[in-house]
Amino acid sequence: MRLEIEKRVDDLPWWAPAALSVGAVVLAFVVGGIIFKLIGGEPIRVFGFFIRNTFGSWPAFSDTLVKATPLIFTGLACTVAFKMKMWNIGAEGQLFMGAWFASFVVLFPLVSPETSRWIVIPLMMIFGMVGGGIYGFIPGWLKARYNVNEIITTLMLNYVAFEWVNYWIFDQWSDAGFQMSPTFAKNAWLPRLTDYARQFRAFSGITLHLGVIIALIAVVIVWWLLSKSQWGFEVKLIGDNPDAARYSGVHIKRNIILVLMVSGALAGLAGMIEVTGVVHRLQQQISPGYGFTGIIVAWLAKLNPVAVILVSILFGALIIASREIQPAGISQMLQGLILFFIISSEVFTRYKVKLVRNSAAVVGAD
Amino acid sequence: MEEKEALAVEMRNITIKFPGVLANDNVNLTLKKGEIHALLGENGAGKSTLMNCLAGINRPNAGEIWVDGQLQSFSSPKDAIKSGIGMVHQHFMLVPTQTVTENILLGLDNVGFFMNMRKYEQEIRELADQYSLHVDPEAYIWQLSVGEQQRVEILKMLYRGANILIMDEPTAVLAPQEIEGLMDTLRAMTERGKSIIFISHKLNEVKSIADRVTVLRKGKLTAEGLPMDDMDRKKLAELMVGRTVLFTVFKEENEPGDVVLDVQGVSALNKRGVPALRELSLQVRAGEILGIAGVSGNGQSELAEVITGLRECTGSITVNGEQMANAHPLKAIERGVAHIPEDRNKVGSSPNLSITENTIIKDYKEDPIGEGWQINFLKAAERASGLKDKYDILAPNVETMARKLSGGNLQKVILAREITTQPKLMIAVQPTRGLDIGAIESIQNLLLEQRKNGTAILLISEELDELVSLSDRLSVIHEGKIMGTIEDVENANIEEIGLMMTGEKVS
Numbered sequence: 001m002r003l004e005i006e007k008r009v010d011d012l013p014w015w016a017p018a019a020l021s022v023g024a025v026v027l028a029f030v031v032g033g034i035i036f037k038l039i040g041g042e043p044i045r046v047f048g049f050f051i052r053n054t055f056g057s058w059p060a061f062s063d064t065l066v067k068a069t070p071l072i073f074t075g076l077a078c079t080v081a082f083k084m085k086m087w088n089i090g091a092e093g094q095l096f097m098g099a100w101f102a103s104f105v106v107l108f109p110l111v112s113p114e115t116s117r118w119i120v121i122p123l124m125m126i127f128g129m130v131g132g133g134i135y136g137f138i139p140g141w142l143k144a145r146y147n148v149n150e151i152i153t154t155l156m157l158n159y160v161a162f163e164w165v166n167y168w169i170f171d172q173w174s175d176a177g178f179q180m181s182p183t184f185a186k187n188a189w190l191p192r193l194t195d196y197a198r199q200f201r202a203f204s205g206i207t208l209h210l211g212v213i214i215a216l217i218a219v220v221i222v223w224w225l226l227s228k229s230q231w232g233f234e235v236k237l238i239g240d241n242p243d244a245a246r247y248s249g250v251h252i253k254r255n256i257i258l259v260l261m262v263s264g265a266l267a268g269l270a271g272m273i274e275v276t277g278v279v280h281r282l283q284q285q286i287s288p289g290y291g292f293t294g295i296i297v298a299w300l301a302k303l304n305p306v307a308v309i310l311v312s313i314l315f316g317a318l319i320i321a322s323r324e325i326q327p328a329g330i331s332q333m334l335q336g337l338i339l340f341f342i343i344s345s346e347v348f349t350r351y352k353v354k355l356v357r358n359s360a361a362v363v364g365a366d
Numbered sequence: 367m368e369e370k371e372a373l374a375v376e377m378r379n380i381t382i383k384f385p386g387v388l389a390n391d392n393v394n395l396t397l398k399k400g401e402i403h404a405l406l407g408e409n410g411a412g413k414s415t416l417m418n419c420l421a422g423i424n425r426p427n428a429g430e431i432w433v434d435g436q437l438q439s440f441s442s443p444k445d446a447i448k449s450g451i452g453m454v455h456q457h458f459m460l461v462p463t464q465t466v467t468e469n470i471l472l473g474l475d476n477v478g479f480f481m482n483m484r485k486y487e488q489e490i491r492e493l494a495d496q497y498s499l500h501v502d503p504e505a506y507i508w509q510l511s512v513g514e515q516q517r518v519e520i521l522k523m524l525y526r527g528a529n530i531l532i533m534d535e536p537t538a539v540l541a542p543q544e545i546e547g548l549m550d551t552l553r554a555m556t557e558r559g560k561s562i563i564f565i566s567h568k569l570n571e572v573k574s575i576a577d578r579v580t581v582l583r584k585g586k587l588t589a590e591g592l593p594m595d596d597m598d599r600k601k602l603a604e605l606m607v608g609r610t611v612l613f614t615v616f617k618e619e620n621e622p623g624d625v626v627l628d629v630q631g632v633s634a635l636n637k638r639g640v641p642a643l644r645e646l647s648l649q650v651r652a653g654e655i656l657g658i659a660g661v662s663g664n665g666q667s668e669l670a671e672v673i674t675g676l677r678e679c680t681g682s683i684t685v686n687g688e689q690m691a692n693a694h695p696l697k698a699i700e701r702g703v704a705h706i707p708e709d710r711n712k713v714g715s716s717p718n719l720s721i722t723e724n725t726i727i728k729d730y731k732e733d734p735i736g737e738g739w740q741i742n743f744l745k746a747a748e749r750a751s752g753l754k755d756k757y758d759i760l761a762p763n764v765e766t767m768a769r770k771l772s773g774g775n776l777q778k779v780i781l782a783r784e785i786t787t788q789p790k791l792m793i794a795v796q797p798t799r800g801l802d803i804g805a806i807e808s809i810q811n812l813l814l815e816q817r818k819n820g821t822a823i824l825l826i827s828e829e830l831d832e833l834v835s836l837s838d839r840l841s842v843i844h845e846g847k848i849m850g851t852i853e854d855v856e857n858a859n860i861e862e863i864g865l866m867m868t869g870e871k872v873s
Contacts, residue, residue: 228740228741228743229739229740229741230730230731230736230739230740230741231739233723233726233730233741236719236723237716237719237723237727240716240717240718240719241712241715241716241717241719243712243713244712244713244714244715244716244727245716245727246676246695247674247676247695247705247707247713247714248695248699248727248728249694249696249697249698249699249700249728251694251696
């Protein structure tokens with residue numbers, strides 16, 4: 001008896017990709033648990049603690065969702081770009097530019113602290129999207145006009161965005177010499193559940209904010225764009241075969257710029273949501289790498305906008321875990337294992353593993 | 367046992383199952399030493415599957431393989447090569463940035479860490495001379511033409527000591543002169559005692575080169591090792607297709623209408639920046655097929671591309687009086703120019719998109735498929751199902767991805783899409799290349815139907831037979847210029863066309 005691997009000729013059932021992803025996550029936790037055990041830890045207790053602190057209670061789950069929200073945006077940003085095989089590695093920079101543009105509205109200021117929240121928040125959203133969009137336009141235009149590799153430009157522009165934000169928080173908008181802007185006035189805060197604790201006692205201390213609703217709306221819009229709209233079809237066609245797209249009369253250069261702008265706008269929105277929903281000021285620590293994690297999120301979600309929600313919640317939980325479980329590296333190890341197993345599981349989508357007896361008889365097993 | 371001595375290969379009762387398909391059903395094949403044995407069959411008949419099994423790529427579900435009188439069980443191509451069996455695939459497996467010698471040595475066990483390149487190059491040169499496989503061992507693969515790359519593939523197998531060569535549709539990618547060269551090589555190899563299995567569906571070639579023939583239809587044998595001398599084209603075609611095949615298409619008389627396509631003094635560069643079209647002029651009328659004959663690489667692809675907006679040019683190109691030169695490809699589509707591109711996989715279709723999606727790539731914005739900013743995928747699927755039935759596209763359903771279709775079925779998808787647009791002008795480049803007889807017949811008839819409907823058709827092909835039987839007028843292209851046009855195609859002098867194809871002006 002031996003194992004034999006052969007190429008798949010038949011299609012996988014529709015549920016198989018999801019099953020493989022779930023299986024990979026479970027396997028990652030099993031292997032992670034074995035490693036804990038080997039180094040003398042208590043995996044059951046650690047995982048129990050992990051679950052309690054991320055999904056165990058409403059406040060814990062709320063914290064997880066707060067971390068998942070920016071990941072949904074950056075995951076969507078990468079999904080849109082990757083669908084066209086535009087490798088946008090710059091969601092982090094686009095997030096920072098979105099945060100800066102949104103902050104500009106209240107710090108410049110374009111509005112007074114007395115302006116209605118219903119004007120300030122939408123204005124900041126628009127600015128955040130425009131900021132990220134402009135930041136996507138630059139690599140898009142360079143790619144379309146001069147065929148400059150977008151991986152390099154988007155990656156390098158990340159650092160430009162960090163330093164740009166640094167300049168403003170160290171100098172122009174510095175709060176009494178600290179490396180952060182002053183706290184925004186209340187009209188630039190996204191409504192949180194805890195704000196309504198007086199009416200609903202249960203909401204006390206729950207930090208979940210309006211951003212999560214905006215994220216879900218964004219998921220629906222991106223899903224519609226990619227799977228129903230004419231533009232989404234163009235994106236898919238260019239991603240699969242640019243020559244066929246050109247032959248069909250699709251404007252490729254225009255779409256390269258457009259797709260990176262949409263991607264940038266989504267990442268920019270993540271930045272806006274973080275400054276208005278969580279920290280309420282512009283500072284360096286608005287992102288622990290949401291833009292980069294977005295790449296992994298999009299990939300694990302197999303570029304499916306709805307799956308982005310679930311993967312974002314899982315990774316949001318892992319971010320919380322890295323805060324709650326010491327050493328923090330444990331959570332990173334789990335992230336690494338998940339990625340490892342998901343990528344390995346791709347083998348099963350392309351190949352079939354069979355058990356073969358030494359005679360010619362074949363025992364089929366998928 | 368004595369009889370077995372003379373057999374290089376004997377495949378007995380081979381059965382190969384794929385999920386849902388019986389690819390080979392109880393198939394026998396015998397290959398005598400020193401013979402060229404043709405394996406004939408339509409696309410999807412199971413030829414490649416059977417040969418992959420002999421080359422150790424697949425394993426049969428049942429049956430025996432005897433090589434040189436010994437029962438073999440191959441579990442990898444390496445095992446097959448050890449028994450002297452080498453396969454030259456239709457798609458070459460070469461590293462473009464390495465030299466011929468390096469490619470041939472690649473994967474060999476007995477090559478050390480330090481290589482005496484001079485010695486190996488000399489060996490390969492000698493081997494190449496023996497079989498008149500002319501190729502420079504020091505050249506890089508990217509510098510070689512397709513024909514030369516094929517020679518490298520053959521050398522690769524010979525260098526590994528193959529005595530039995532499987533050639534998978536070797537002529538599909540070659541120009542006419544290269545085919546002649548290949549035939550010479552094959553004869554030289556059999557003279558030196560090599561045995562060859564020649565997979566093809568081109569009857570003329572098979573007839574001229576093979577000693578015996580085995581025919582498969584839908585995975586079953588319809589002829590087992592019959593001598594070629596008893597065969598003619600018609601008989602072979604019947605064995606392959608299972609019905610009588612007419613080799614002449616029926617072309618109705620048709621009075622051509624107004625000029626639709628008018629190309630005047632067009633010049634263009636090819637993708638390497640070398641002039642490909644030089645002051646070329648031609649006209650095509652409504653309801654007329656203008657054939658363009660020529661050896662491949664004389665500007666045919668570029669001609670199709672400048673008309674459809676895919677390539678920049680100088681000069682004037684009008685379609686129904688409207689200037690099209692250097693316009694966006696979208697303009698050509700909107701003005702009713704259909705294009706069956708030369709490369710159906712890389713240009714004409716998108717591999718990971720479904721049949722439905724491939725049928726809407728040109729009109730996803732138009733009513734009824736386009737609705738506002740959306741695409742009505744329900745209507746698209748309905749229309750695709752209709753096309754699938756009408757054009758007899760063989761696929762499980764319209765959600766099947768394009769890359770899973772055979773060449774003929776993919777070409778039908780493309781034709782169905784292009785005809786649906788009710789074009790005024792159709793540019794068809796090599797529409798039947800690499801297809802089996804059944805598919806060629808139906809595609810040629812579809813083109814004639816378009817002609818009847820008043821479409822102007824520019825037919826660019828390398829198959830002279832096809833051009834002569836379909837065209838109303840026939841122009842010959844050489845180095846980007848029209849060398850001459852034959853008005854009376856039915857009584858055309860083939861030799862005269864041949865001369866023009868090589869660049870001689872004939873008055």
